[in-house]
Amino acid sequence: MKTDKKARWLRAALVAAALGMMPAGAGRGADAADIRRDAVVEAVEKVLPSVVTIRTETIVARNDPYERLLREFWGPSFGRPWLEKHINLGSGVIIDEDGWVLTNFHVADRATGIFVKLADGRELEAEPVAGTSFTDLAVLRLKVKTPEKFQAIKLAEDDDLLLGETVLAIGNPYGLGGSVSRGILSSKSRRPPRENQPLEIEDWLQTDAAINPGNSGGPLINLRGELIGINVAVYQEGQGIGFAIPVKRVSAALAQLYSPELTRDDRKPMWFGATVTTGKLPLRVRRVEPESPAARAGLREGDVVTQIEGRPPRNFIDFNAEVVRRSTNATPTCKLTIQRDGQTRELVVRMVPLETFFNAELVRRKLGVTVQQLTPALAEAFGIPNARGLLISDVQRDSPADRANIGQGMVITAVDRQSTTQVTTLARKLHERQKDEKVVLELLVPRQRGFFTQLQQVSVELPVR
Numbered sequence: 001m002k003t004d005k006k007a008r009w010l011r012a013a014l015v016a017a018a019l020g021m022m023p024a025g026a027g028r029g030a031d032a033a034d035i036r037r038d039a040v041v042e043a044v045e046k047v048l049p050s051v052v053t054i055r056t057e058t059i060v061a062r063n064d065p066y067e068r069l070l071r072e073f074w075g076p077s078f079g080r081p082w083l084e085k086h087i088n089l090g091s092g093v094i095i096d097e098d099g100w101v102l103t104n105f106h107v108a109d110r111a112t113g114i115f116v117k118l119a120d121g122r123e124l125e126a127e128p129v130a131g132t133s134f135t136d137l138a139v140l141r142l143k144v145k146t147p148e149k150f151q152a153i154k155l156a157e158d159d160d161l162l163l164g165e166t167v168l169a170i171g172n173p174y175g176l177g178g179s180v181s182r183g184i185l186s187s188k189s190r191r192p193p194r195e196n197q198p199l200e201i202e203d204w205l206q207t208d209a210a211i212n213p214g215n216s217g218g219p220l221i222n223l224r225g226e227l228i229g230i231n232v233a234v235y236q237e238g239q240g241i242g243f244a245i246p247v248k249r250v251s252a253a254l255a256q257l258y259s260p261e262l263t264r265d266d267r268k269p270m271w272f273g274a275t276v277t278t279g280k281l282p283l284r285v286r287r288v289e290p291e292s293p294a295a296r297a298g299l300r301e302g303d304v305v306t307q308i309e310g311r312p313p314r315n316f317i318d319f320n321a322e323v324v325r326r327s328t329n330a331t332p333t334c335k336l337t338i339q340r341d342g343q344t345r346e347l348v349v350r351m352v353p354l355e356t357f358f359n360a361e362l363v364r365r366k367l368g369v370t371v372q373q374l375t376p377a378l379a380e381a382f383g384i385p386n387a388r389g390l391l392i393s394d395v396q397r398d399s400p401a402d403r404a405n406i407g408q409g410m411v412i413t414a415v416d417r418q419s420t421t422q423v424t425t426l427a428r429k430l431h432e433r434q435k436d437e438k439v440v441l442e443l444l445v446p447r448q449r450g451f452f453t454q455l456q457q458v459s460v461e462l463p464v465r
Contacts (some may be wrong), residue, residue, distance in 0.1 A: 017262040039223040043168060044180055046225035049119045049151040050094040051218060053172040054103055054126075054140075058086045069142070088317050091171035092116065092140065092219030093227065093256070095316045097149045099142035102250070103217030105131040106232035108244075115143060120180065130262035134418035135253040136232060137246065153219060157279060161205070162190050169231055169242065169421045170210040183209030183240070204228045205242045211242030220244040232460075251316075252277035258320030260426075261354055262325035268329035270351040270422065271358075272334070275300050278316045282306065285338075291357075297349040300340065307337035325448055330388035342369025357425035366430040366464040368399020371423060374411055382409065384455060387444050388421055390411035404462040406443065413457075415443035433464045 030263035094100070101116060114126045124142045131138025135170055142150070148297050162185065169181045187206035207220065211231050222230035229244030255278055256262060273292020276283040287305040288295050305319065306312060311328070313319040326334040332351040337344065346455040363371055371390040372378075389411040395402050414420060415429045416439060433439055442463050447454045 005381075009058070016441065021152065025395055028394070033116050040168065040182060043221060043225040044170070045181075046060055047153055047168075047170060047221050048178060050153040051119060051170045051178060051443070052094065052101060053086040053117040053177060054090045054101075054107055054217060055115045055117070056088045056090070056108055057113035057115075057125075058110055059084070059112045072093075087241045089172055089175045089214050090216045091214065091231070093217075094150050094152045094221040095139075095155070095227075095232075095264060096321065097152050098321065099150050100129070100150075100317065100321070101126060101140040101142060102230065102254070103138055103140060104230065105136045105138040107134050107217045108140060109133070113123065114140060116140065127207070128285050130257040130259075131412075132262075132418060135249065135257075137230065137250065137253045137257065137258045139254070151228045153221075154223070155251060155278070156222060156228045156247050158251060160226075161185060161228060161246070162435060163188060166223055167207050167228065168223075169207065169211050169215060169218065169244075170221065171211075171215035171231060173210070173212035173214040177216055179215075181210035183207045183242075188246070193322070195216050203246060203249065205246050206230075207242050208240035209242060210240070211244075214260060216347065251411060253330045254278060255316065255320070258324065260324050260332075260351060261424075269354040270332050271354045271356075272327065272349060272351050274349075276316050278317055281313075281315070283313060283316055283319055293349050293351050297336075297347045298345070299336070299338070299347055299349065302340075304339040305336060306339055306344070309335050310337075329452070349459045354428075356434075358424040358431060360427075362427040363423065363430060365455060366427075366433070367401045368396035368465070369401045369406065370394035371412065371426065373421065373423060382446070384444070384446055388410050388419075389421060390443065391422060398460045400465060404459060404460050406462075409446055411446075411455075412441055413444055416440050417442070430464055435465060436463045438463050 027418055050152055078337065088107070090103060092101045093105035095102045106126055108131065111363070114128065116126045117123045122242055126142050126143065127139040129139040129141050130227050156336055167185050169183070171179060173179050177222050184207065185205060186208055205220065205228065209220070215231045218231045219227045220231055222228050223298065228247050230250055231244045233243040254255065255275040259275070260272050271292060272294055273289040274294035275287045277286050283305045285299055285301055285305065285426070286297055288301055308319055308322050313322070323334050326332060334349045334351065336347045336349065338347060338397050358370055363369060370393050373390045374387060376385070378391060379385050382391070392408055392410045392412065395406060395408055412426065414418065415426050420426050438461050440459060443460060444455045445458055448455055
């Protein structure tokens with residue numbers, strides 16, 4: 001009888017233990033690890049402080065056809081256009097302790113105000129630093145009254161991806177705040193169509209982790225808490241299919257975005273002319289532009305950068321940020337210590353304003369067109385208030401542009417699928433082309449339809465001179 005009671009008690013204890021009903025300290029030590037704290041929980045806790053919610057405000061003119069008709073009849077000064085505030089929500093992630101935030105370009109594009117909510121509940125204003133629609137990536141900088149350090153995410157190695165590994169998508173879907181979804185890495189590369197056109201990013205990561213509107217710009221991480229991608233899209237025709245920009249392309253884009261050529265500042269963009277690798281230290285020079293200040297200083301591809309301004313760089317972000325800081329000085333120079341063929345060398349790169357080399361004259365020499373930035377006032381005067389790009393004011397006879405039927409009044413919106421609103425952007429792209437190499441221009445062609453001007457989007461391929 002006592003044996004039966006003992007057996008029943010033992011079975012009950014085992015059931016209770018299985019259900020988590022054992023009293024504290026019974027059957028396990030007080031220091032035993034919590035079974036719930038697995039690799040997923042630890043990765044989320046590690047990364048969540050670096051994930052932010054982004055709120056953008058955009059002031060746009062209300063598009064009223066009747067009012068526009070009256071303005072075209074009485075002149076642009078007739079009446080006052082109604083303004084509307086559009087609010088959009090997205091996600092982002094802090095990639096450097098000095099307050100640099102990475103997100104999608106389409107999240108922050110054209111915003112008149114950008115506000116970033118941190119994991120601790122604080123909301124800070126942010127300013128756009130650089131970004132391109134071609135990569136759909138943008139860098140923001142947090143505005144703080146006093147300098148402080150933020151927790152930054154760690155980037156995974158470029159090709160350190162395992163098909164089928166557990167991945168986590170963190171972001172702000174539907175404005176719900178910090179949200180986590182779990183899935184696997186379904187594919188290392190996908191190229192889904194969008195409006196019958198291939199996406200601008202060649203390779204995509206695919207996951208079945210839930211990615212919804214508002215997740216754009218948030219991180220896709222592995223179980224180490226490393227960033228392996230930036231969430232960008234969801235395939236609405238399917239279920240459980242989401243996409244992210246892979247870290248390899250994120251790193252390559254950051255090498256370009258974190259540069260004095262693209263970084264926005266009160267001063268004019270400066271030309272440095274070189275990029276470094278984005279992986280582990282030591283940093284190596286991955287590219288040097290011909291005729292650039294870096295090339296003139298003696299920098300070469302493959303050089304190992306050991307110091308910048310007398311100190312070792314923490315990472316490629318730190319290196320590029322220091323170059324950007326030096327570019328804003330009264331004397332924009334940058335001192336580098338490099339190793340080449342086992343020898344240590346010291347170089348001084350003297351940066352110059354980008355527009356001194358990449359300007360409208362270079363565009364005219366290469367294509368035979370005279371271009372100017374399309375300001376809001378100029379766009380309104382030409383009857384194309386919503387257009388953005390470079391206005392063609394003149395075309396040389398028998399030039400590459402003339403032979404491609406490009407005419408005065410057209411607007412260049414992109415070159416080689418990279419949107420361009422600055423003359424320097426177009427000029428740099430053309431500078432990369434040798435004689436007779438072809439370049440693809442996206443153009444807006446105005447067509448008059450009665451009182452209204454219609455814009456037709458066309459694509460033209462033409463050689464450069």
